[in-house]
Amino acid sequence: MTTSSASTVTERISVDRPFFAVEFFPPKDDRGEAELWRAIRRLEVLDPAYVSVTYGAGGSSRDRTVRTVERIATDTTLCSMAHLTAVSHSTEELRHVIGSLAAAGVRNIMALRGDPPGDPLGEWVAHPDGLHHADELVALIKRSGPFCVGVAAFPYGHPRSADLDADTERLVGKFRAGAEFAVTQLFLEPEGYLRLRDRVAAAGFDQPIIPGIMPLTSERTFHKGPELSGSPLPEALVRRLAPYSGDAAAFRAAGMEVTGELCERLLAEGVPGIHFYCLNRSTATTELVDRLGLAPTGRDRGALPASA
Numbered sequence: 001m002t003t004s005s006a007s008t009v010t011e012r013i014s015v016d017r018p019f020f021a022v023e024f025f026p027p028k029d030d031r032g033e034a035e036l037w038r039a040i041r042r043l044e045v046l047d048p049a050y051v052s053v054t055y056g057a058g059g060s061s062r063d064r065t066v067r068t069v070e071r072i073a074t075d076t077t078l079c080s081m082a083h084l085t086a087v088s089h090s091t092e093e094l095r096h097v098i099g100s101l102a103a104a105g106v107r108n109i110m111a112l113r114g115d116p117p118g119d120p121l122g123e124w125v126a127h128p129d130g131l132h133h134a135d136e137l138v139a140l141i142k143r144s145g146p147f148c149v150g151v152a153a154f155p156y157g158h159p160r161s162a163d164l165d166a167d168t169e170r171l172v173g174k175f176r177a178g179a180e181f182a183v184t185q186l187f188l189e190p191e192g193y194l195r196l197r198d199r200v201a202a203a204g205f206d207q208p209i210i211p212g213i214m215p216l217t218s219e220r221t222f223h224k225g226p227e228l229s230g231s232p233l234p235e236a237l238v239r240r241l242a243p244y245s246g247d248a249a250a251f252r253a254a255g256m257e258v259t260g261e262l263c264e265r266l267l268a269e270g271v272p273g274i275h276f277y278c279l280n281r282s283t284a285t286t287e288l289v290d291r292l293g294l295a296p297t298g299r300d301r302g303a304l305p306a307s308a
């Protein structure tokens with residue numbers, strides 16, 4: 001195991017220059033597995049601060065998440081983090097998953113409540129012997145071992161929160177429970193993120209809030225991202241990208257320009273780094289990391305094949 005793979009996310013992001021990080025989802029089949037590992041190998045040489053692996057809706061990917069994070073921890077130099085949700089799990093089952101992660105050498109966990117299976121915006125019903133909110137999961141993980149724990153943050157508020165102040169109170173509640181950092185839901189304009197950061201600072205908390213950014217490589221990501229995340233689709237961006245509708249290459253170029261500008265603004269505002277939702281591909285993230293100068297080593301990566 002190398003220094004990075006044995007590190008905590010907090011250690012990896014406590015650096016004096018902006019970092020980047022990448023989120024993957026666990027592959028469903030052999031083809032997805034090959035695609036994921038092409039992306040991992042191509043991104044590994046850029047030295048991301050950490051890479052995270054999501055937990056399927058309804059706990060559906062439990063074994064695949066644990067397996068993928070375990071392989072990243074053992075076969076790469078990367079610092080890895082497993083997502084974990086409380087959906088459909090009793091507290092006993094959650095303890096068991098946390099134990100499997102510890103046994104696999106995972107030191108970092110993103111603690112999430114998760115969404116109701118079937119309808120992400122539906123009514124949340126906790127498992128009868130389970131947990132109700134992410135703050136309880138943070139506390140359970142912290143009690144279970146020396147894990148570094150991250151949580152979700154919502155620049156425009158979680159869709160079920162009464163208002164932004166209540167939402168901020170829930171986020172700082174997760175910090176109080178022991179979370180060391182937060183990663184945001186994706187968003188397309190910086191203002192919501194900056195206001196969230198101000199509210200959290202005003203509440204007296206200084207944990208890093210890492211902006212989560214999805215590269216706008218297609219019309220689908222532009223429209224689906226906000227629809228699934230609850231973040232607004234800014235009218236000015238809709239107008240700016242409308243001329244490229246129907247032309248995939250032109251839309252990608254314009255969308256990547258928009259994403260690059262958003263990241264530049266965030267970095268100018270002093271964000272600690274950027275967490276890319278890369279959809280198990282490497283090319284768009286690599287382009288943005290190059291544009292933004294976020295690769296700490298600048299090592300040669302010319303020999304590796306692109307993954308999209």
Ligand SMILES: Cc1cc2nc3c(=O)[nH]c(=O)nc-3n(C[C@H](O)[C@H](O)[C@H](O)COP(=O)(O)OP(=O)(O)OC[C@H]3O[C@@H](n4cnc5c(N)ncnc54)[C@H](O)[C@@H]3O)c2cc1C
Pocket residue numbers: 053054055056057058083084085110111112113114115132133134135151152153158159160161162166167170173174183184185186212
């Ligand atoms: C970076 C990131 C990664 C994600 N990864 C995954 C993943 O891998 N798998 C997956 O299934 N989903 C994932 N999600 C989605 C996430 O599970 C959903 O957005 C879910 O609806 C909320 O999760 P949470 O951890 O923020 O929940 P919570 O913090 O529990 O908040 C959920 C709602 O309950 C309210 N609330 C919170 N605490 C309390 C309390 N103590 N008392 C009363 N109300 C409270 C909040 O205001 C909010 O409205 C991710 C989201 C983000 C931003």
